[in-house]
Amino acid sequence: MKHNEERKRRFRYYTLNFSGHKARTTIVTMMLAVAAFAVITGILSVQLITGGGQKSIAGRILHSISGHSLGTMLSQELPMYAASAPAAKAAEASPYPKGIASMLLYVFTDLDTSNPLTLLGYQIPGMAVADFKLLTPDPEYDTPPTDHEFGELPPNLNPKPREKVDPVKSDKPQVYVYHTHNRESFLPDIGKTLADQAYDDKKNIEQAGKWLLAELENGGTPGMQTTTDYWQFPYPEAYDFSRPTVEKVLQEQKELKLIYDIHRDSGERDVTTRKVNGEDYAAVYWIIGGGNPSYPKNAEVATKLDGYMKKMYPGLSRGVWSRPYNANFDTRYNQDLNPNMVLIEIGGPFNTLAEVERTSKAIAKVTAAYLKELQDAESNAKVQGVPTEK
Template sequence: MKRDEERKKRFRYYTLNFTGQKARMTIVTMTLALAALAIILGIVSVQLIAGEGQKGLAGRILHSLSGQSLGTMLAQEIPMYAALAPAGKTAEVGGYPKGIASMLLYVFTDIDTSNPLTLLGYQIPGMAVADFKLLTPDPQYNTPPTDHDFGELPPNLNPKPREKVEPVKSDKPQVYIYHSHNRESFLSEIGQTDPNRAYDATQNIEQSGKWILGDLKQSGIAGMQTTEDYWQFPFDDAYDHSRKTVEKVLAEQKELKLIFDIHRDSGARNVTTRTVHGEEYAAVYWIVGGGNKDQEKNGALATKLNEQMNSLYPGLSRGVWLRPYNANFDTRYNQDLSPNMVLIEIGGPYNTLAEVERTSKAIAKVVEAYLKAEAK
């Protein structure tokens, strides 16, 4: 009898009642959550298979969630992991929101609750430019580069593919130039007055690359330029398309010492124009892409070129600027492909091609001096 009672105590039966309103609500909520998760995973899978750029959901997640960011999430919840985890790289330290909820918000919206600029930058024109960090500590460098603001206009005006433009080619080039935003142009050259329409298929920033390489050739320095028309693709995806070009060139050309992606800034004329040796030039910004393994080397290269420019053309440079990792889009600018890459912004929509030509020839002199110094 006693053994039967012990057996009854050991084995118990539970009956779950799913007829109540609270239970039904729990089941419905769990079902909806699983369905939403399945939909998100489906979208991510499709975009990864289709190879979409960073603007897709999959790309945003992959861009936001690096090994360091996952480590940050784990460290916030597991004390032992935080103590044993290796220190993050310079490019990624401090670049992530604190807290799991904040991290997830950042992954899906690029809004960092600890950095109001990531929210304000979407709503207030000009706020996003404050996301640049100055790498050249000099009081004269007080105006950051300006992002394009198209207003109500479509980013890609007349995106129809243009006729083939012949690039500059040479054997064993040391300098390579390309243009991710190749149709960036200048108002006075194309008969426009609206800076949001300063884009043209032929009269554009590509001319700068030709002038630089032309002067370098006269100095015995071989170079090459590709003039792919990326403008026919969505503006925000230009770096994805130019990346393919750069990868191909890097695989074929082993002598390259300098790689420039040359753009035109969007600032006002008083910002993008400098008077040097009594003549007006289109000002220069040296831009370093953050969040890549070569960030420090890219920054060191840009700083050397900036110093060389200051010695030859005082006041022409607007400084070296870093676009930190936690910006609202992929900030690498393809510079993770090589430690010898720098993005250069020359002038703005209100400058003239004559001013851009002076600056291009100045850059050629700077490059020549840099290469000679490095060869010693």
């Protein structure tokens, strides 16, 4: 009996021999893998810290990983999860590449295997336009916004920024206007004839913001505008330059109810012009960018503004259009910074500043009507003791 107890107490031990070729190879491989992971993580971190846009690999990785991505991966492996998971809403359906392999391909190449437009949009002019989706179905809203195409750039379009301009603002502004593509201009007013030359550093879309805010001020609604020059190539990357400005304004101005990034479309005159009360106006597109958590609220705000314009200026609006994540550039349009942000495109290269002025003042009246709705809702909520959403 004693002999058996002694046998049970014996310890077993193993000797690991790292002198062998396979063991050394394994250790070196593991160390190299750890080092590579550390280097890649460091590079991605630097990109994020230095403000790399969504086109950077780090930006695309963060942009691709979401609750939808996790749900997609889980549903591929767990049939019961796929059966019980709630169906995505129409506006949120298929917002990211499906499958791990497809997602990795998108992260490193911008190509989505489920959407051929991500490839064709690079090679065939005009294909990327089809990436816009209409959120306000209407027989009149049949033409999506048009992407800009550049030929040989005239001398006044040198990307070197002009002197920074201080913000134009009033006390406790409720509406903030800025212009990511601030040099977008109008051919009749700058003496040019080719659409790809409709850019100017003085007579440009910034005028629309000034007219809009002046009209609001006349009605008692304070606003502010920044006219910093963000002229940058590649053209879509200007959003990376305007983003810090918007972040700073949002931190400083807590009373803002609406934020407009005002642009000019690139369509032909028959598309970008509307007759209202016998006068020519520059048509309006309301643009919502996908790929950001504020998308549903952004779309709701734009749809309400579009509704007011339909009533007050029938035919002037070309509808609310969204551009999903898979377009060829950063489609957030900085709208992830605030749920009350809308991108507006006024007119096209063949419109005149006089037509843009009429439209800008019309947008101001539409804006005032929307803000009054918000004010009435807040007043009713206070009377009823209900907390209001900001």
